[in-house]
Amino acid sequence: MSNLDFAPGLRAALTAADFTYDAVVALLGEAGHAALSRNETTPGLRRTTGGSPLETLTRLFLLQAPVSQAAAEAALPGLVERLCAEGLLVQSVGEVAARLDLRPYAAGDQPLWIVSDLTPGLDGAPNRDGTDHVLGISSASTSLAQLTIRRPVGRALDLGTGCGVQALHLAGHARQVVATDVNRRALWITSLNAQLNEAPAIEVREGSFFDPVHGEAFDLIATNPPFVISPATGERLVYRDSGLPGDRVVEHIVRTAPAHLAPGGWCQILANWVIARGTPWDERLTSWLDDSCDAFVVQREVLDPAAYVELWLKDAGRHGADDYPRRYDTWLSWLDEQGVEAVGFGWINLRRRAGSGGTPTVRFDEWPYDVEHPVAPTIAAWGDAVDLLDALPTNEALLASRLVVRPDVQQETVGVPGAADPEAVVLRQQRGLRRARKADTIEAALVGTCDGELTVGQILDAVAQLLDAEPAATRTAYTSVVRELVAEGFLGAE
Numbered sequence: 001m002s003n004l005d006f007a008p009g010l011r012a013a014l015t016a017a018d019f020t021y022d023a024v025v026a027l028l029g030e031a032g033h034a035a036l037s038r039n040e041t042t043p044g045l046r047r048t049t050g051g052s053p054l055e056t057l058t059r060l061f062l063l064q065a066p067v068s069q070a071a072a073e074a075a076l077p078g079l080v081e082r083l084c085a086e087g088l089l090v091q092s093v094g095e096v097a098a099r100l101d102l103r104p105y106a107a108g109d110q111p112l113w114i115v116s117d118l119t120p121g122l123d124g125a126p127n128r129d130g131t132d133h134v135l136g137i138s139s140a141s142t143s144l145a146q147l148t149i150r151r152p153v154g155r156a157l158d159l160g161t162g163c164g165v166q167a168l169h170l171a172g173h174a175r176q177v178v179a180t181d182v183n184r185r186a187l188w189i190t191s192l193n194a195q196l197n198e199a200p201a202i203e204v205r206e207g208s209f210f211d212p213v214h215g216e217a218f219d220l221i222a223t224n225p226p227f228v229i230s231p232a233t234g235e236r237l238v239y240r241d242s243g244l245p246g247d248r249v250v251e252h253i254v255r256t257a258p259a260h261l262a263p264g265g266w267c268q269i270l271a272n273w274v275i276a277r278g279t280p281w282d283e284r285l286t287s288w289l290d291d292s293c294d295a296f297v298v299q300r301e302v303l304d305p306a307a308y309v310e311l312w313l314k315d316a317g318r319h320g321a322d323d324y325p326r327r328y329d330t331w332l333s334w335l336d337e338q339g340v341e342a343v344g345f346g347w348i349n350l351r352r353r354a355g356s357g358g359t360p361t362v363r364f365d366e367w368p369y370d371v372e373h374p375v376a377p378t379i380a381a382w383g384d385a386v387d388l389l390d391a392l393p394t395n396e397a398l399l400a401s402r403l404v405v406r407p408d409v410q411q412e413t414v415g416v417p418g419a420a421d422p423e424a425v426v427l428r429q430q431r432g433l434r435r436a437r438k439a440d441t442i443e444a445a446l447v448g449t450c451d452g453e454l455t456v457g458q459i460l461d462a463v464a465q466l467l468d469a470e471p472a473a474t475r476t477a478y479t480s481v482v483r484e485l486v487a488e489g490f491l492g493a494e
């Protein structure tokens with residue numbers, strides 16, 4: 001690996017040019033920025049003709065337009081030769097062009113710069129990636145970043161780091177971050193990004209899956225693995241194809257991660273999984289879980305095989321190619337032979353149980369609805385709810401507990417105008433997963449009264465009395481409802 005001693009100078013130049021996310025968006029304008037996100041550069045090029053360092057850097061790295069040697073020198077003083085030698089830039093007669101992408105990234109209150117391979121397919125150019133292409137920040141990268149729990153931890157692992165975006169996020173709240181990949185170019189780029197963003201906690205290691213961390217445990221593992229479900233034949237794009245058939249890559253990670261988690265540690269995986277003909281999706285995933293971990297799996301989307309194949313062939317720039325129908329047919333036949341009815345996409349969250357173990361809690365949700373991002377606090381809160389319920393194992397303990405309604409829960413009533421009683425009451429969360437559940441009068445009254453003053457048992461007795469119900473039967477009937485309300489984040493500890 002080359003010496004990255006040019007990184008501080010590059011950082012200084014980017015800082016001096018105010019090459020920040022907000023400044024670039026302001027420069028391109030809303031329409032120019034939106035056009036670039038659709039891979040169109042013309043509106044942006046029209047707004048970056050002034051020759052300032054900010055305009056030069058934006059033209060070079062985001063719009064992939066060559067700039068004059070003089071403009072490049074002004075924006076990157078004393079660095080052009082070196083950046084050419086390192087493969088970030090290339091010089092031709094009097095002009096300089098980018099060989100890698102370099103862009104500001106607004107990660108919450110953590111402004112970062114990210115180097116990656118150039119975005120393919122600008123302005124309709126063919127988007128054929130090299131097999132060792134190092135992806136920049138994709139929508140999958142941001143999904144995982146929003147999912148990852150940001151509590152302070154000791155050791156974190158970014159498995160399949162690519163350009164290192166997850167590792168950089170992790171470095172914001174972990175003392176040590178190990179970033180692994182099989183792609184050497186990815187590791188070089190991650191090392192550069194670590195230096196550029198002054199993140200010395202990141203250590204890169206080459207190797208497949210958990211090989212580079214043999215025998216080590218982590219408090220947090222975040223991974224956006226190469227999860228595309230394909231026949232594992234022919235050309236392989238390492239950033240999305242694991243080389244393992246079907247969804248074995250995800251299965252392997254789910255089965256292996258528990259051994260690499262410290263007690264209480266989380267492994268958060270963005271994944272695709274096979275929905276096999278005749279098998280409920282959650283049944284197959286359950287078979288991968290072991291009883292050392294609690295698991296919260298959320299299926300966000302389901303694609304039929306044809307839609308799935310189209311998505312990934314288009315992603316690889318194959319749509320319209322001569323061999324597109326043949327590739328489509330081969331992939332589809334393979335999925336059919338494998339008994340794949342559909343493909344699920346979503347989040348797998350594993351948490352290693354602390355202490356002596358006990359029975360793990362496993363939850364599967366199909367949740368295609370809009371959620372509040374970052375969704376990470378909701379995943380962490382689910383873990384807290386599991387702990388709370390574990391601490392209240394008997395009905396007596398639950399009835400003696402004092403719970404509070406979460407502040408974002410609202411009550412909606414549905415019914416014809418003017419009716420004395422609503423036809424239905426819905427409790428709806430305004431935050432996180434934004435869950436909603438129908439509640440009867442007792443449940444609604446119970447939730448409304450949970451302010452931490454009275455115990456659950458006292459509240460149920462009072463509500464039963466008010467509604468002329470039998471107190472003992474009400475307690476028995478509603479303890480499981482209370483458990484659900486805690487597990488789903490409507491009620492919690494004070």
Ligand SMILES: C[S@@+](CC[C@H](N)C(=O)[O-])C[C@H]1O[C@@H](n2cnc3c(N)ncnc32)[C@H](O)[C@@H]1O
Pocket residue numbers: 135136137138140141144159160161162163164165166180181182183186207208209224225226227238239240241242
């Ligand atoms: C979808 S990219 C994710 C990149 C980045 N972590 C992100 O969130 O954007 C998957 C990464 O896994 C890497 N990879 C592929 N096969 C691997 C393996 N067997 N072990 C570790 N990493 C692998 C690829 O090189 C690629 O960088």
